Amino acid sequence: MKEIYEYLKNCGTFYLATEExxxxxxRPFGAVCVFEGKLYxxxxxxxxxYKQMKANPNVAISGMYKGTWIRVSGQVEEDTRREARVAMMxxxxxxxxxxxxxxxxxxxxxxxxxxKGTVYSFTKNPVEYSL
Structure with missing residues (x-):
């Protein structure tokens, strides 16, 4: 999970896919953090x-960094705790x-x-990480 977090931070902008x-x-996103061992x-x-993630928690993220790209897919849930928002801020x-x-x-x-998240490149085998 740490590798996915670092990769997304390095991307600067990554893209979140939902379903309606x-x-x-x-759409483009740019903020990510780790709180209590989870990616936020x-x-x-x-x-x-927001409405889309509440209705269907299955999301995907894609981004690029230094000639490689990442694909992240999984389920999300809202965390309404103030501590989680503070960590993000x-x-x-x-x-x-x-x-x-x-x-x-x-x-x-x-x-x-x-x-899970997978980092791809044209010159190396994909590397998979768990969330």
């Missing part, structure tokens, strides 16, 4: 992506503090409850 009905939806992402609870303060505060009733975090 029978249609895929994808953050969003605004007024956005469609602490890990991403420069970007998140422009959009959220920990207690603004907008910022919410989701943790991966299971899943």
């Amino acid at each position: 009905g029978d249609k895929p939806q994808m 992402i953050v969003t605004n609870n007024k956005k469609e992506v 602490d890990a991403n303060n420069a970007s998140l503090s422009k959009m959220y505060t920990v207690d603004d009733n907008l910022m919410t975090v989701f943790r991966f409850v299971n899943g």
Whole structure:
């Protein structure tokens, strides 16, 4: 899991895929953290992506870094604890503090409850990691 976290941090921007009905939806994300040994992402609870993850917790992430790419898939669940939001803010303060505060009733975090990530390249065998 640590390897997936480090890879996504190095990407800067990665892309989160959800589903709305029978249609895929994808958008850029950039904030990620580890809290209590789990990988977390953050969003605004007024956005469609929030509603999509609540309705169907199966998500996928893709990103690129230094000629390699990662694919992450798994299930997420919302963590409503303040401590989880604080951990996210602490890990991403420069970007998140422009959009959220920990207690603004907008910022919410989701943790991966299971899943896997695979790093690919054109020159090496894929490397798989568990979440």
